[in-house]
Amino acid sequence: MRKITNLSEDWNNEAYVSLHLVQAILKQAGIAQRGWHPEFKIKEAGSHVFADFRIEDIDRHIEFLIEVKSAKNPIDNAARFQLQSRYLFHSKIRYGLLIDPFSIEIYEFAHGAAHLKAQYAIADPTQIQPIASFVKNFLDTLTMRTITINASKGSVGKTTLTVNLAYELAKQGHRVLVIDLDDQANASLTLGVNKAEEFAQASSMAAYRELLESLAERKEVLDFIKIGSRDADLAEYRACIYPVTGAFQPQSTGKVDILPSSYKTKLTSLPDNPVAHKFLDYGLKKLAGDYDYVLIDTAPSFNKIAWSAHYAAKYILIPSQMEYLSAFGIQNVIQNLHDVQQDTDNRRGNLLGVVPMMAENTNLNKRVAEYIREVLPTIPLLPKIRSSTYFGQASFERLPLSLYALSHNQAASAAQQMVELTNEVVKLIDQKESSSA
Ligand SMILES: Nc1ncnc2c1ncn2[C@@H]1O[C@H](COP(=O)(O)OP(=O)(O)OP(=O)(O)O)[C@@H](O)[C@H]1O
Numbered sequence: 299m300r301k302i303t304n305l306s307e308d309w310n311n312e313a314y315v316s317l318h319l320v321q322a323i324l325k326q327a328g329i330a331q332r333g334w335h336p337e338f339k340i341k342e343a344g345s346h347v348f349a350d351f352r353i354e355d356i357d358r359h360i361e362f363l364i365e366v367k368s369a370k371n372p373i374d375n376a377a378r379f380q381l382q383s384r385y386l387f388h389s390k391i392r393y394g395l396l397i398d399p400f401s402i403e404i405y406e407f408a409h410g411a412a413h414l415k416a417q418y419a420i421a422d423p424t425q426i427q428p429i430a431s432f433v434k435n436f437l438d439t440l441t442m443r444t445i446t447i448n449a450s451k452g453s454v455g456k457t458t459l460t461v462n463l464a465y466e467l468a469k470q471g472h473r474v475l476v477i478d479l480d481d482q483a484n485a486s487l488t489l490g491v492n493k494a495e496e497f498a499q500a501s502s503m504a505a506y507r508e509l510l511e512s513l514a515e516r517k518e519v520l521d522f523i524k525i526g527s528r529d530a531d532l533a534e535y536r537a538c539i540y541p542v543t544g545a546f547q548p549q550s551t552g553k554v555d556i557l558p559s560s561y562k563t564k565l566t567s568l569p570d571n572p573v574a575h576k577f578l579d580y581g582l583k584k585l586a587g588d589y590d591y592v593l594i595d596t597a598p599s600f601n602k603i604a605w606s607a608h609y610a611a612k613y614i615l616i617p618s619q620m621e622y623l624s625a626f627g628i629q630n631v632i633q634n635l636h637d638v639q640q641d642t643d644n645r646r647g648n649l650l651g652v653v654p655m656m657a658e659n660t661n662l663n664k665r666v667a668e669y670i671r672e673v674l675p676t677i678p679l680l681p682k683i684r685s686s687t688y689f690g691q692a693s694f695e696r697l698p699l700s701l702y703a704l705s706h707n708q709a710a711s712a713a714q715q716m717v718e719l720t721n722e723v724v725k726l727i728d729q730k731e732s733s734s735a
């Protein structure tokens with residue numbers, strides 16, 4: 299045990315460490331108090347044990363346990379065993395933090411074992427600021443930026459925006475997860491996991507049926523949501539996620555994975571549970587540390603499945619055509635967002651802006667843009683994506699627009715707009731996160 303000179307006797311008391319060190323750190327790291335669950339009960343082989351805290355960091359989509367030790371009883375192998383092999387193992391919570399007045403150790407439980415992820419030597423437990431910075435920085439490395447792409451109107455470019463944003467973000471080196479919540483499964487088809495080629499080539503009803511049956515067995519988005527009703531291993535969640543195949547998987551350091559959908563994503567298949575709309579959010583917490591961005595593509599309706607997307611994502615993008623009816627539809631989404639914001643203490647439903655899709659240089663477009671600025675003055679209009687037939691052609695070839703533009707010069711300016719939009723989305727989130735830090 300390291301000695302810290304002049305440490306008061308108080309630090310021999312766990313309750314004192316909990317109040318003056320742990321809770322002070324949580325406050326400074328910006329974790330809302332409603333997410334602190336002290337004396338967290340964990341079921342263990344017929345009986346139960348209590349971890350000192352379960353922390354739900356709703357802003358960062360992270361959940362972790364904290365076990366507090368004291369100067370008299372500091373972190374030792376018995377404490378490590380207890381956290382790793384009992385608390386994390388039985389609770390299925392992915393991260394756990396051990397703390398005493400001298401040090402912090404953070405563990406991750408994955409692939410059936412716990413691994414030390416980070417550690418910190420506390421110079422002086424009465425100086426909270428540097429200790430809280432360490433914890434905050436660690437949590438920031440696990441934080442996923444979650445964005446739902448939603449509009450109450452169909453065919454406004456939601457899927458086109460989702461898959462192209464995913465590709466551009468991955469090209470910048472980010473690890474991206476696309477979640478397809480639409481039973482039309484257009485994102486899953488585009489991203490190469492729904493056997494689009496095989497379906498196109500199926501020459502008989504029997505071959506077609508066989509393909510459908512092969513999808514019937516596959517774990518996908520609804521299976522992921524259903525897991526939310528119970529405690530489950532990370533591996534169970536990961537089994538529903540697949541690497542994207544084909545051109546949307548960039549050759550660089552980033553990656554795109556997909557949690558796919560199919561005809562099976564039916565409202566009637568959602569678990570019959572009053573909080574079923576929060577299960578996707580529960581599941582995402584398990585993935586903390588796996589992705590930098592999560593993009594959720596939605597169907598053009600507002601049912602319990604679409605609510606799942608709003609409860610799971612911190613940010614929202616609304617693609618809209620600059621036509622009167624589409625602009626009107628923006629207000630529907632915003633109305634729904636108010637409910638989500640209220641129900642989540644503003645931790646979800648944060649509108650990044652409206653993306654003018656299929657924009658044209660017409661008077662009508664300009665008038666509708668003016669109308670939006672007038673009626674919804676607080677809603678940012680993001681860089682527009684102009685109308686271009688190349689989106690349809692790129693989509694037919696299942697290529698991101700910027701790859702398609704490499705061999706079709708005329709698509710270059712639309713591809714450039716997609717890059718600009720991606721940069722703007724990243725910048726906006728950077729700004730929001732640095733202002734809330
Ligand atoms: N900027 C654009 N210019 C021209 N066509 C576009 C543009 N963006 C998308 N499209 C085309 O518009 C059609 C609808 O796009 P998309 O499928 O992305 O819309 P959606 O909102 O996801 O539709 P749904 O409501 O059915 O899910 C597609 O054929 C797509 O190729």
Ligand SMILES: [Mg+2]
Pocket residue numbers: 456457458480484485595596
């Ligand atoms: Mg779509």
